[in-house]
Amino acid sequence: GGIITQTPKFLIGQEGQKLTLKCQQNFNHDTMYWYRQDSGKGLRLIYYSITENDLQKGDLSEGYDASREKKSSFSLTVTSAQKNEMAVFLCASSIGLGEETLYFGSGTRLTVL
Amino acid sequence: GDSVTQTEGPVTLSEGTSLTVNCSYETKQYPTLFWYVQYPGEGPQLLFKVPKANEKGSSRGFEATYNKEATSFHLQKASVQESDSAVYYCALRNRGSALGRLHFGAGTQLIVIP
Numbered sequence: 209g210g211i212i213t214q215t216p217k218f219l220i221g222q223e224g225q226k227l228t229l230k231c232q233q234n235f236n237h238d239t240m241y242w243y244r245q246d247s248g249k250g251l252r253l254i255y256y257s258i259t260e261n262d263l264q265k266g267d268l269s270e271g272y273d274a275s276r277e278k279k280s281s282f283s284l285t286v287t288s289a290q291k292n293e294m295a296v297f298l299c300a301s302s303i304g305l306g307e308e309t310l311y312f313g314s315g316t317r318l319t320v321l
Numbered sequence: 322g323d324s325v326t327q328t329e330g331p332v333t334l335s336e337g338t339s340l341t342v343n344c345s346y347e348t349k350q351y352p353t354l355f356w357y358v359q360y361p362g363e364g365p366q367l368l369f370k371v372p373k374a375n376e377k378g379s380s381r382g383f384e385a386t387y388n389k390e391a392t393s394f395h396l397q398k399a400s401v402q403e404s405d406s407a408v409y410y411c412a413l414r415n416r417g418s419a420l421g422r423l424h425f426g427a428g429t430q431l432i433v434i435p
Contacts, residue, residue, distance in 0.1 A: 248427050249427055250410065300364070
């Protein structure tokens with residue numbers, strides 16, 4: 209088995225601040241994802257990465273940057289935090305192409321003051 | 322575009338009663354359908370998936386049938402337990418879509434009272 213570790217678990221920032229969320233996986237999976245979870249809105253894809261150094265925009269990429277520095281890690285940056293961005297951010301990974309399962313981390317809860 | 326609509330929560334049930342969470346989907350392609358479950362403090366995890374129409378998926382006493390004619394994938398369990406309290410997400414992915422483009426429903430929170 210493997211695990212996805214997201215840090216920090218809780219992140220508090222000021223409006224306008226640049227904030228970075230980190231994700232590590234030891235599944236040796238090729239593909240990684242960032243989802244945003246808002247109550248009543250389900251999970252929305254922000255960015256994904258098919259392999260190291262690859263980045264693909266999802267449905268909600270505006271206001272975010274991402275970086276896939278190496279196969280095991282995928283970070284997400286909120287470029288200018290806004291109060292309406294308070295949500296849980298979930299990182300996930302999958303083996304690669306095909307109808308595979310996504311494995312999720314337990315999330316980072318972002319609060320913007 | 323693709324979309325998934327599911328029962329609005331929270332759904333509150335007593336232990337031992339039956340559960341149905343409705344899931345309807347819209348797509349012009351041929352999807353694989355999923356149910357994910359998210360327990361408190363954890364990330365979502367796959368409950369089961371069904372790639373073909375008219376087939377049934379099941380796990381942990383939960384089941385759902387891929388009904389292509391009705392475009393539905395309702396989740397059912399005959400007798401819920403307190404440990405089933407969680408948020409349940411219905412999702413689809415089209416085989417022709419970009420990798421990882423799961424489309425999730427809004428989620429249904431299930432609360433089971435002992």
